[in-house]
Amino acid sequence: MSETIPQLADETTASAETTTADVAPEETTSAETATPDSAAAPESARSVTQLEEEGEIAADYIEELLDITDLDGDIDIDARDGRAYLSVNSSQDSNLRLLSKPETVNALQELTRIAVQAKTGVFSRLILDVGGSRQTREAELSQLVERAADRIEGGAQSAALPPMSSYERKLVHDLVAARGFVSQSEGEGSDRHTVITRA
Known part of the structure; x- marks a missing residue:
C-alpha cells in the first residue's frame, strides 16, 4: 500500500487539476515504467x-x-x-x-x-x-518528490503524489528518475497521479 504525499501547504488544488486539454502522452522514466496517457495522439509530428x-x-x-x-x-x-x-x-x-x-x-x-x-x-x-509561476511550481514539485523519496528511504514501499496535469507528471517523472527511483502514472481523469517506488 502506498503512502500519499500531501500537497504543500501553500499549493492550490487548482494547479493539480487535470483538464481534457492537458491529457497528453507521458514520457517514460529511464526505467521505462511510466504509464502513457492514452487519450491523445502523439504530437511529435508538429514542426x-x-x-x-x-x-x-x-x-x-x-x-x-x-x-x-x-x-x-x-x-x-x-x-x-x-x-x-x-x-x-x-x-x-x-x-x-x-x-x-x-x-x-x-x-x-x-x-x-x-x-x-x-x-x-x-x-x-x-x-x-x-x-515565473511555472518555475515556482517546479520547485514545489521538487519538494514533493524529495518528501516522497525520504518516505521510501525510510521504509515505505511506495509513495503516491496528489493528482496533477500530464505536464506536471512529466516533470515529476524526470525528477524521480534523477533521484534513482521509479515512477508511474495511475488513475483516470482528474484523479490521475504519480506513484513512486524503488528502482
Missing part, C-alpha cells in the same frame, strides 16, 4: 514552424488581454519538446503578479489554447508561464 505559429497566435491573444487589463509584460516565445511555450514577464514593478497565481495561469493557459485552436484548427499543448 517547429507550426509551434512557433501557435506561439505567435498565443502572444497576440495574451498581449490583447494585457492591454485590456492595463498590465505591462514582455512576452517570449519558445518551441521545444513538441510544445509551444509562452512566458510573460515584467522587468519593472507591475501588477503582473495579479495573473501569476497558479489557478489563474491554468485558466489563462486553457483560454489561450482555445484561442490558438480556433485559428489553427489543431489541438494545442501550449504552456503558459506568467511571472
Whole structure:
C-alpha cells in the first residue's frame, strides 16, 4: 500500500487539476515504467514552424488581454519538446503578479489554447508561464518528490503524489528518475497521479 504525499501547504488544488486539454502522452522514466496517457495522439509530428505559429497566435491573444487589463509584460516565445511555450514577464514593478497565481495561469493557459485552436484548427499543448509561476511550481514539485523519496528511504514501499496535469507528471517523472527511483502514472481523469517506488 502506498503512502500519499500531501500537497504543500501553500499549493492550490487548482494547479493539480487535470483538464481534457492537458491529457497528453507521458514520457517514460529511464526505467521505462511510466504509464502513457492514452487519450491523445502523439504530437511529435508538429514542426517547429507550426509551434512557433501557435506561439505567435498565443502572444497576440495574451498581449490583447494585457492591454485590456492595463498590465505591462514582455512576452517570449519558445518551441521545444513538441510544445509551444509562452512566458510573460515584467522587468519593472507591475501588477503582473495579479495573473501569476497558479489557478489563474491554468485558466489563462486553457483560454489561450482555445484561442490558438480556433485559428489553427489543431489541438494545442501550449504552456503558459506568467511571472515565473511555472518555475515556482517546479520547485514545489521538487519538494514533493524529495518528501516522497525520504518516505521510501525510510521504509515505505511506495509513495503516491496528489493528482496533477500530464505536464506536471512529466516533470515529476524526470525528477524521480534523477533521484534513482521509479515512477508511474495511475488513475483516470482528474484523479490521475504519480506513484513512486524503488528502482
